Amino acid sequence: MLVCLGREEMMEKLRFDKMVAVAVAAVVAVTAMVVMGEDLHRVGGSKGWRPDVNYSDWFAHEKTVYVGDWLIFYFDKRYYNVLEVNKTSYEKCIDRDFIKNVTRGGRDVVHLTEPRAYYFLSSGGYCFHQMRVAINVVAKDERKDQPAPILATASPSAPSQYSASSTIMFTCIWIVLVNVVYVSLFSENY
Numbered sequence: 001m002l003v004c005l006g007r008e009e010m011m012e013k014l015r016f017d018k019m020v021a022v023a024v025a026a027v028v029a030v031t032a033m034v035v036m037g038e039d040l041h042r043v044g045g046s047k048g049w050r051p052d053v054n055y056s057d058w059f060a061h062e063k064t065v066y067v068g069d070w071l072i073f074y075f076d077k078r079y080y081n082v083l084e085v086n087k088t089s090y091e092k093c094i095d096r097d098f099i100k101n102v103t104r105g106g107r108d109v110v111h112l113t114e115p116r117a118y119y120f121l122s123s124g125g126y127c128f129h130q131m132r133v134a135i136n137v138v139a140k141d142e143r144k145d146q147p148a149p150i151l152a153t154a155s156p157s158a159p160s161q162y163s164a165s166s167t168i169m170f171t172c173i174w175i176v177l178v179n180v181v182y183v184s185l186f187s188e189n190y
Contacts, residue, residue, distance in 0.1 A: 038068045038070060039065075039070070041069060042072050043071050043073045043120075048075055049073040049122070050076075050131070051130065053130060054130060065112060065136065065137050065138070071110045073102070073109075073120075081123055082102045082121075083103075084099040084100040084101075084110070084120055086099065087134075093121060093128050095123030095124070095127065112137045115138055117134055118135045119133075120132065
């Protein structure tokens, strides 16, 4: 029996197909990150990226950061930014001639791709209010025989069955899925 679909049914099927494709891609990407042992470190823990947070203390409590791990900066993009700088600029709070402006929208991630020290600061004088952090990244071969690092928070909390980085990844998956469903169902541009 041959069934012909009307225009509306065909458009609905296309929306569903696109939604499934994006959802599968998101799950595959997050799964690859978990399988490869990459971790997501929230800079500043629950305090995020803002003035008057001691990022040296935060990093001292953070587990080891390895090549392939990610940093995520949460901040108000109207006031702050994230610049990658060299050691001298970091030490003297110089926000000119930076290596890279990683600011994209206030929820910005940085992939740590090589074993070295990374230096970040916020411009506009905020560096003088402790908005700077130095991250020492070690090679993956140093990861073996050590427990996988988890996301550090500013204050210890009750033990959980899941690490904070897993919770963040699951939250990201849900955000992607909700957006895909919304766009698929309510967009007229398909």
